[in-house]
Amino acid sequence: MLRSFRVSNHRSLADLQELRLTRGATAPVAVPVTAVHGGPAAGKSNLVDALGHMRDAVLHSVSGWDPYAGPVRAPHLALPGQPSDFEAVFMAEGVPYTYGFRLDAADVAAEWLYSHPRSRRRIVFEREGEAIRVGPMFEPARFGITALVPLVRPNALLLSLAGQMYAEALVPAYRWFETMLEVVAGSADIASIELRLGSHLSRSAENAARLLTLLQSADLGITDLLIAQNDPGYADYLRDLDADIAVLADQTDRAAGSAAYAAQLEQDSGLNATALARELTNMRNARDALYTRMAGRHGVGLRLVHTDVEPVFTLAEESSATRALLRLLPILLDSLDAGKVLVVDDIGAWLTVEETDRLVQLFQNPETNTRGAQLVYTTGDRALVDRGNGRSARTRTSVWTIRRSAGGASTLAVF
Template sequence: MLRSFRVSNHKSLADLQELRLTRGSAPVAVPVTAVHGGPAAGKSNLVDALGQMRGAVLRSVTGWDPYAGPERAPHLGHTGRLSEFEAVFIAEETPYTYGFRLDAADVAAEWLYSHPRSRKRIVFEREGEAVRVGPMFEAARSGITALIPLVRPNALLLSLAGQMYAEALVPAYRWFETMLEVLDGTGDIDSVELRVGSHLSRSTENAARLLTLLQTADLGITDLLIAQNDPGYADYLRDLDADIAALGEQTDRAAGSAAYAAQLQLDSGLTAAQLARELTNMRNARDALYTRMVARRGVGLRLVHTGVDPVFTLVEESSATVALLRLLPVLLDALDAGKVLVVDDLGTQLTVEEADRLIQLFQNPETNTRGAQLVYTTGDRALVDRGNGRSARTRAGVWTVRRSDAGTSTLTMS
């Protein structure tokens, strides 16, 4: 769950802006958060900021130029000011606050706090080259101390710790890696086809559900076809899918029953959190294997239409069909895993009715059983207003972005 996101000095978001995804004093997560604004108001910059933060956590060690400054995009009028990013989220049932500040040359500051039982505990605080490890985290055991001399001035400690598997920092790193997905831009045909093919190939249930949603869009599509698995990979994929299904059932039981989780740990030495990590690792391995397979033979995605004999390739489909197929596998994967999904311009190329149907998947407790969250931007007020008649529990939180004459964007709750 993502509780809040704060950013300053990223593109048009010059001053500190905060997006909250909870309501009430509890705080209770809102399943859907809408960000509305006019053209060039800064909606996409907010999504880009979340993507920038996630990318920094995952790529600053391996993807950033070690001889250049951090990758950042400050407001053009404030290039000398620090850029700041901070997220408050729940990973492996523990609340965390993680953030960092970047200047033109280095990581100026970085911090990670945990909040078990609403008590703030310092995991680490970094100011320049100085790193302080919190007293509750035995630094020698967790491996943080060993990593401090290895982190570059222009890279994040959390990025290095996640890749080196420093146990105290793994939950926060893995949240950015596996529980947050940011979808911006339009996506190319090849990547859309790959995501659809991977989703369809995992199970017949996945295929039936995606096809049902596609058919309700009234695009004339009656079936989806993908190429048979390469014989050289088929056995591996079949075994992986069976193991993933079994481990998924075990993970669900451990999450839903404290007694079962305790017995599991007694029998296997694995906690429920470790079991969930292993499930994610297996799903990632499956995706990597499928990607390697289709690199040789192609996905072979074809769409069958009512009353039309030849099947269509994705290149031959309408922009509305491509837009919907780009969204559906990502939305369904987020619902299945309880992810936070951030989508820029959700309604692009879709009717208001169809976009609203997708949003309802997150607002309906029967289709959103794992607490997934959707954050989307739109310039269409009609799409936002459709959520106002729903129950207080599932009604979307609505924010508005406005751009000033000085070229800065301000985020306010509607």
Template sequence: MTNHASLRYEQQLSLIASDEHPDRAERGVPDTRHRVLPVAAIYGPNASGKSNVLNALVWMRYAVLSSFRRWDPDGGVPRRPFTLCTDPGAFPSTYEMDCVVEGTRYEFGFTVDDRQVLREWLYYFHDGHRRKLYVRSEENPVPSFGRWLTGRRKVISELLRPNSLYLSVAAAQGHDRLGALYRWFRNGLRVASDSDFVSRLNYTVDLYRRQEGSSASSVRAPLLELLRFADLGVRDLRIQEQEEGVKEEQQRIVTALREAVGGHVRVDSLPRHQVQVEHRTAEGIFSLEIDEESSGTRTWIGLLGPVLTSLQQGSVLCVDELDARLHPYLADALVGLFQSAETNPYGAQLVFSTHEASLLGHNARTELKRDQIWFTEKDTEDSTTRLFPLTDFRVRDVHDNLEKRYLSGRYGALPFLDEDVLRHLTEEVSAAGGARGAGKTTESSGGNSSGVP
């Protein structure tokens, strides 16, 4: 990824294992000796760009799913370039991903500027050879095709706009092979962040309510197990559809806002259900509205659907600030669900950003290995983000205390606290307090005194 938010220069995040650990839920890469990791964690100080690494993956997914169906044909490309420079629009942005879909390894990427798609390419690998499916460029906007891509190639090309991806158009036209990769971006790459809590809750509740067919027991039972596993005192969920009048009122508000500001207000989703959380006490079973629960309980419930679906389907889940509202033990346990081959038999992957250093220590229930740890740092001169792995350092998983070394600054990626600024602040606070005290009027009467500021 290049030129996305604070990622001005090319950065790479790899989930290829550099060490072999039989107890991890690793999976082989077809036609290679490589194995992929089940978990990768990104550490770094606030504002160092951790979230932007995940957001680059999110934006790539957004472009694949939306460039043809939703982007304004004359509106250019709604990208997020690095803006702390004199001419942000002069530099293109590039996104590239190497992934395995239905047993086939693909290399897909594209380059965009504010107006159009400058380049797009898709290759697949067979018997160790890289084979072209299609390539387009600014000089040759009509894609050139490899002989391994069949189907309605020219018809799709005729529908292609300068600001849409060929992959997006092909999926909309029902192309079988390219549609499989498109569906992977839609269903195989999932995202969880604070901004999409309502949609995650809706998804979890929809899974929980499934009653028809054999899928009911395979979904609801493990959801309930995970709900009780967290030791939050929760027994069950009670779910009711929102009243029709409430739904209509919510939609009227959204419509009015969009009309007032010209569509600049984005509402991803609205609560479709009234959710209550059941607790068992010595006096019986009582329910609380989900809004009355702690933020940690709400976060865990909202994560249940994406976590369970990822584990059952072997998909990728990206979580921003995993530790934001979860107890360290609970965050540790969630990571363990993906790390363990027993609970992750289909090769699901968890990529998350965090400040929780305890996951690096020997006391963690799920201790991360050195090839699973990444860091972000922001350059003090130009505010750009650098992403780098712990494997850049000489580390021994068994003997080295990674938590202690990280917190002591051995790997960088820690906030710099300027002690001079703190000393000056102390002096100013003391001076202000002294001046305030000097301005007080004190009256003594009968041994009592009162200060009037």
């Protein structure tokens, strides 16, 4: 669950802006859908880019940023010398966390991570320049964190290094950015759409049937999807992984719903609910990597069957609307299955309001969103926002508006 996101001095977001994804002050409840509405060039894409930039910094500042340059950032054109701040409040492995960092032109000026068990703030670590302080409640983890301090470059994040080096106290926060937050922005090439779609369809017959049902409801004339059979050299491995994933998923669900089952499982296997969820994520990642390797050698072989049309179509032969929908569907369904936070820029591009609204309803409906997944999307279409806001107080869309001032600065406000 993502509770809030704060950013300043990133592209058109000059002053500090906060996007809240909960309602209620004393016991915040996650809102399943949050929409950000604005006109052309208001800053909608810059807000999504800020979330994507924060995720990328956590995952890649150690391995992907130039070690001899300053941190990767995109300050407002009028504020190149001012620092850029990013902060997210989220739930990871059942514990609330606050994580943020400040980037200036040369270094990571500050970085902080707090946990909030039972609504009490505990310092995991605080960083000011080269000085790093580990909180007293995390004394047992002090060695694991401080051992990394000499290895952290001035222009890289400690959380990025700690996640890759598996410093246990910091792993929950790192893994949240890695596995529970997905940002979709910009255009996607046909090959990447086919790969994601093929991986999703190949996991199970249930996945294929569910996606095809949603695709048929869009009234695009598509009656079936075809993908190549798994290469014999990979088929057994994929089948074994899918079987193991199914078992782990069932155990994870049962452990989450029954304390007695969780205790018995830990006694029998040594895996508690947290370790089980981590192992399930690892298995899914391994499965995706194996499928990607297979598709890289042999291709996905995606073909689309249309009503009363004899030849099958390739994705390149489909309309922009069909490609847009096929790009979104596996991402949306994977997010629902895993309880992710999904952020989509311009969700209705190439789609009708009715079709886009059906996708949004997947997150609003508790029967299709059983794991608390959240959808954050931007749109310039007022009709889509009005549809979402007209539903019940429990499921309606929380709507924000973004506007750009004469000075070129974007401002967020509740709609």
